[in-house]
Amino acid sequence: MAEVVLDTVSKFFGNTTAVDGVSLTVADGEFMVLVGPSGCGKSTTLRMIAGLESTSGGTIRIGERDVTRLQPKDRNVAMVFQNYALYAHKNVYDNLGFGLKVRGTPKPEIDERVQRAAKMLGIDNLLHRKPKQLSGGQMQRVALGRALVREPDVFLLDEPLSNLDAKMRVHMREEIGKLHAATGKSMIYVTHDQIEAMTLGDRIAVMKDGTVQQLGRPLEIYDRPVNTFVANFIGSPEMNLVEGELANGASRPTVSYQGAVLALPEGQHHRQAADNQVVLGIRPEHLAISEAAAGTIPVKVILTEQMGAQTLLACQTEKGGSLSALMSRNDTTRPGDIIHLSTEPGHIHLFDPRSGTNLFADPTAPGEGQP
Amino acid sequence: MRQEFDVPLINRIALYAAMALAVAYSFFPIYWMLISSVRDPQVLYNSVDLLPGPYSIESYTTLLAATDFTIWFANSVQVALGTVVVTLILAVLISYAVTRLQIRGKTTIIGTMLYAYMFPPLLLAIPLYAIFVRLGLADTHMALIISHTTITLPLGVWLLWGFFKQLPPDVEEAAMVDGCSRLGAFFRVVLPLSLPGITTVAIFSFLLSWTDYTFALVMIDSDHKKTLPAGLETMVGQYELRDGELMAGSALIALPLLILFIFLNRYFIHGLAAGAVKR
Ligand SMILES: Nc1ncnc2c1ncn2[C@@H]1O[C@H](COP(=O)(O)OP(=O)(O)OP(=O)(O)O)[C@@H](O)[C@H]1O
Ligand SMILES: [Mg+2]
Numbered sequence: 001m002a003e004v005v006l007d008t009v010s011k012f013f014g015n016t017t018a019v020d021g022v023s024l025t026v027a028d029g030e031f032m033v034l035v036g037p038s039g040c041g042k043s044t045t046l047r048m049i050a051g052l053e054s055t056s057g058g059t060i061r062i063g064e065r066d067v068t069r070l071q072p073k074d075r076n077v078a079m080v081f082q083n084y085a086l087y088a089h090k091n092v093y094d095n096l097g098f099g100l101k102v103r104g105t106p107k108p109e110i111d112e113r114v115q116r117a118a119k120m121l122g123i124d125n126l127l128h129r130k131p132k133q134l135s136g137g138q139m140q141r142v143a144l145g146r147a148l149v150r151e152p153d154v155f156l157l158d159e160p161l162s163n164l165d166a167k168m169r170v171h172m173r174e175e176i177g178k179l180h181a182a183t184g185k186s187m188i189y190v191t192h193d194q195i196e197a198m199t200l201g202d203r204i205a206v207m208k209d210g211t212v213q214q215l216g217r218p219l220e221i222y223d224r225p226v227n228t229f230v231a232n233f234i235g236s237p238e239m240n241l242v243e244g245e246l247a248n249g250a251s252r253p254t255v256s257y258q259g260a261v262l263a264l265p266e267g268q269h270h271r272q273a274a275d276n277q278v279v280l281g282i283r284p285e286h287l288a289i290s291e292a293a294a295g296t297i298p299v300k301v302i303l304t305e306q307m308g309a310q311t312l313l314a315c316q317t318e319k320g321g322s323l324s325a326l327m328s329r330n331d332t333t334r335p336g337d338i339i340h341l342s343t344e345p346g347h348i349h350l351f352d353p354r355s356g357t358n359l360f361a362d363p364t365a366p367g368e369g370q371p
Numbered sequence: 372m373r374q375e376f377d378v379p380l381i382n383r384i385a386l387y388a389a390m391a392l393a394v395a396y397s398f399f400p401i402y403w404m405l406i407s408s409v410r411d412p413q414v415l416y417n418s419v420d421l422l423p424g425p426y427s428i429e430s431y432t433t434l435l436a437a438t439d440f441t442i443w444f445a446n447s448v449q450v451a452l453g454t455v456v457v458t459l460i461l462a463v464l465i466s467y468a469v470t471r472l473q474i475r476g477k478t479t480i481i482g483t484m485l486y487a488y489m490f491p492p493l494l495l496a497i498p499l500y501a502i503f504v505r506l507g508l509a510d511t512h513m514a515l516i517i518s519h520t521t522i523t524l525p526l527g528v529w530l531l532w533g534f535f536k537q538l539p540p541d542v543e544e545a546a547m548v549d550g551c552s553r554l555g556a557f558f559r560v561v562l563p564l565s566l567p568g569i570t571t572v573a574i575f576s577f578l579l580s581w582t583d584y585t586f587a588l589v590m591i592d593s594d595h596k597k598t599l600p601a602g603l604e605t606m607v608g609q610y611e612l613r614d615g616e617l618m619a620g621s622a623l624i625a626l627p628l629l630i631l632f633i634f635l636n637r638y639f640i641h642g643l644a645a646g647a648v649k650r
Contacts, residue, residue: 050548051547051548052544052547052548071547071552072544072547072548073547073548073549073550073551073552075548078548078549079544079548081541081544081545082541083539083541085539085541085542085544085545086542086545087542087545087546087560087564088542088564089560089563089564089566098546098549098559099549099550102546102549102550102551102555103550146549150549
């Protein structure tokens with residue numbers, strides 16, 4: 001049993017605040033993904049959990065132990081590094097067995113565990129190679145194997161797939177998912193790739209400027225982003241964020257965007273914004289082409305991107321606002337066409353134009369949302 | 372391979388001829404030393420043949436029998452190995468500390484160390500000797516080891532610094548997460564990965580110490596404490612000038628260097644650490 005608890009953990013490098021009071025509980029066996037743009041403090045957070053970086057404030061607990069001041073070797077965690085960090089002077093077998101050997105595990109047991117991990121990862125035929133005789137994908141497997149052999153309380157992975165090509169990345173992503181299922185151990189996984197985050201994570205912590213913006217299950221975050229940053233970061237292509245104005249229609253609340261009046265969901269209370277000015281968010285996949293009617297947005301198609309199964313339309317409103325719409329394959333719409341876009345009330349997000357926070361009453365707040 | 376075809380034959384011949392000439396020019400004295408050392412001393416002065424003969428190892432036997440050559444040889448080995456050990460320990464510690472720890476102005480510190488090379492050895496030797504006299508170290512091998520280290524250390528630190536810099540810190544961190552202390556990671560991962568660099572420093576420290584004449588001359592007075600180059604020099608004065616034995620002595624000094632050079636070829640500074648890390 002090893003849950004990982006971060007309690008208001010901070011890290012300062014001189015004047016730089018890399019991590020700013022992060023509190024996070026990773027349940028035993030949970031796959032937690034830390035995601036965010038470059039420099040948001042993901043790696044630093046992970047390295048503090050590993051003990052490779054000291055904390056400037058706060059405490060870290062693994063299971064029942066307060067590990068805040070412990071050496072990396074005493075924390076019983078395993079880490080997979082972005083550039084693999086294999087021991088170049090040792091062959092694959094010794095790379096895998098190193099952690100056990102250092103801890104004085106008897107040879108037969110080392111052998112058994114190395115062989116088992118190597119089989120699991122399909123590298124049992126490479127055991128006598130040196131790291132420089134391996135491909136990137138193979139090195140990645142060895143790095144994973146080295147962590148696996150240790151049977152640690154927690155696995156820490158820092159962008160383990162970012163050096164692989166696109167195809168290999170998808171493949172290894174699945175493998176890591178399977179490994180997590182097979183070991184049942186807690187994993188904390190750092191990435192800046194929101195697709196990795198969505199597909200792998202039991203829960204995701206979206207970070208920015210050293211703070212956790214939102215913590216929750218992937219679809220929770222997708223459906224109810226707490227602010228414009230999260231809304232923009234999670235989901236691809238990015239959410240359309242445009243200026244709108246709130247109004248109270250005859251029967252239900254509405255929001256107008258450049259003359260188009262869009263209905264808001266009934267019965268959902270949203271906080272009031274100053275001057276009724278809001279940021280209106282609609283995901284591209286939630287815009288569809290429809291007949292000209294009230295509640296639709298007339299736009300001109302600027303560009304069509306064919307992605308095979310789907311088509312992405314880059315559009316422009318009369319007043320110059322841009323919107324993108326994602327739909328299943330569409331061969332008929334051409335650049336220059338005038339079309340009407342519609343959406344459903346439930347797919348509209350409203351944000352405060354100044355703070356960027358979600359105006360609907362119950363977006364998942366940071367810290368909520370247990371697995 | 373492909374390129375060789377592009378070079379006209381005549382150019383290639385010229386190139387090889389020039390190379391052969393250069394090689395002959397550099398190696399002729401060594402060749403002359405070798406053949407003279409195995410030539411019968413009787414004919415040493417009347418034969419100017421490029422080929423040796425009549426052969427005789429008399430020069431070697433007289434050298435070993437009549438002089439303190441074996442003692443000097445042992446002294447040289449002792450001093451050179453001492454220099455290697457002291458240089459390695461200090462250079463590894465200093466350069467590792469400078470690489471991994473946050474030290475203000477570390478580039479300046481190392482740069483300053485290299486200024487030692489701007490002075491001719493004799494300029495360093497005389498004040499050093501004065502210091503050793505004060506410390507009671509004059510005329511000891513320790514004095515010689517320390518003075519050789521003043522020359523080998525800056526270069527050693529410089530070389531290993533470059534080496535440690537290009538070792539990715541991740542590898543050490545991986546070892547620390549895997550169960551090593553910082554020191555353990557250093558011994559189990561950093562040192563083995565730096566072996567080519569360490570070997571190079573060891574070899575050139577040995578060379579510098581083995582061939583040093585200036586410091587040996589200044590620091591050591593007693594004949595039985597002399598190292599080979601200085602010892603051989605006393606031979607010239609003590610006995611009447613004997614070319615055969617001198618050549619034999621020089622050949623024996625060169626022998627360990629030759630062996631070292633063969634090893635030197637096998638170690639390249641780069642290579643081992645590359646490939647561990649995907650860049
Ligand atoms: N050793 C260090 N010294 C000084 N500043 C540092 C150090 N390590 C990280 N930082 C700073 O801390 C902040 C967070 O860095 P961190 O490496 O955690 O970001 P990250 O989220 O992992 O980014 P990336 O996706 O680019 O890896 C950055 O502003 C970075 O410049
Ligand atoms: Mg990072």
